Amino acid sequence: MALNTTPPKRFGILLYPGFEALDAFGPMEVVNDLSREHDITLSVIAASRDPVSTLWKGVHKVGQSVMPTHTFADDPELDVLLIPGGWGGFESDAATRDYIRQVVPKLGSSLITVCNGSALVAQTGILDGKTATTNKAYWKECTASGPKTSWVAKARWVRDGNIWTSSGVSAGIDVTLAFVATYFGEDVATSIANNMEFSRAPSSTDDPFASLYKCQDVPPVSS
Amino acid sequence: MALNTTPPKRFGILLYPGFEALDAFGPMEVVNDLSREHDITLSVIAASRDPVSTLWKGVHKVGQSVMPTHTFADDPELDVLLIPGGWGGFESDAATRDYIRQVVPKLGSSLITVCNGSALVAQTGILDGKTATTNKAYWKECTASGPKTSWVAKARWVRDGNIWTSSGVSAGIDVTLAFVATYFGEDVATSIANNMEFSRAPSSTDDPFASLYKCQDVPPVSS
Secondary structure: OOOOOOOOOEEEEEOOOOOOHHHHHHHHHHHHHHOOOOOOEEEEEEOOOOOEEOOOOOOOOOOOEEOOOEEOOOOOOOOEEEEOOOHHHHHOOHHHHHHHHHHHHHOOOEEEEOOOHHHHHHOOOOOOOOEEOOOOOOHHHHHOOOOOOEEOOOOOEEEEOOEEEEOOOOHHHHHHHHHHHHHHOHHHHHHHHHHOOOOOOOOOOOOHHHHHOOOOOEOOOOO | OOOOOOOOOEEEEEOOOOOOHHHHHHHHHHHHHHOOOOOOEEEEEEOOOOOEEOOOOOOOOOOOEEOOOEEOOOOOOOOEEEEOOOHHHHHOOHHHHHHHHHHHHHOOOEEEEOOOHHHHHHOOOOOOOOEEOOOOOOHHHHHOOOOOOEEOOOOOEEEEOOEEEEOOOOHHHHHHHHHHHHHHOHHHHHHHHHHOOOOOOOOOOOOHHHHHOOOOOEOOOOO
8 A cells, every 4th residue: 555645536345244334334425425526436345246234143133235336356446445344344254354455455545444344454464563443342352353453442543554443333434534634635524524414523532432431552462 | 103102113214216325324223233132123115126326316426225125015014214315305206205105104103304304205295284304404405395394403303293303414323313212212222322432412402513504493384
């Protein structure tokens, strides 16, 4: 990934069975709205072209299914990859991890994760040596996925170079708006948030859920 | 619709071309999470079984497609119907309005609308004589759809009996959590909001976007 300031054009989102609905559709709402004024693309990438369900092993009784536009086999070139969390992210398969491993180094701009999407990425080794955050309700489970990562508890989101990780579920909206503010301008992010009638987190460190769930920073294990 | 206090079991959401992604998936995230502990169903209802796209007449360059589970022709019995807004809601077709007209009176519990979903419902006459709110960014266009409705400007959401209407896009999360609090308990709504790491609007009248967009109450036109 190249660290540059060029506004990215080619967005993609990785969907897998058991992804969390709002983890994906919060950021996608932002990107959809961004596309009203900016010439961008958004690919929905999955293992196959079958609809991808939010359901996972009976955790929920109800769920929704979303149509992919691309597969791991015909993966498009991307500037930005969004990776949502969800119950399925705790038990990812090898094909999903392989896709992440091969695509992230080729991204033109940035990786953005939501919730335990960062735990899924940590399983690939990509977060080794990085600073990140993740879901607060399952803090211990998520941070255990990345023993070589510095995990920040009190963070709505964390930016480490071109890797942006957010806290749980609705925090995906805040990290995506922060990303848009950085690359497209604060006025663009504000306009999108106002269109969404969404009150943004005041800052990346404004996170009431770290204390609610009694999360503590987790330093990397020294090797 | 019967006004009762029984927790509803059978949820449905109406999707139409050009629905707004977060209008639908904010409330669905809440209902999905509710289904972890409660025995409920959620039907995704559309004109046909084809995937329903968020795209509408080139407003956005990118969008997503969602799979329906039911059609207007084989519509399931419902307690709660969710109706999102979106660009397509401004130009609804007769089949969608007919479905709304015939299904709402049969609901076992409540109608919940998000954003200009209330303007779409107003076009059917169902909001005549009711108090409601709607999207703030397109306040004049939305309220004009319901000349016999009392439109409240400074409202994150409005409850009038068994009709719940919300402000724009992300307000759909707040109205659905308020609905869950009423029928399933405040503790259940708080738990879901915490799982979503979502900071709820403090009250139904806490709406910074009414003043941002300079919205004024619109009383019904006297007949």
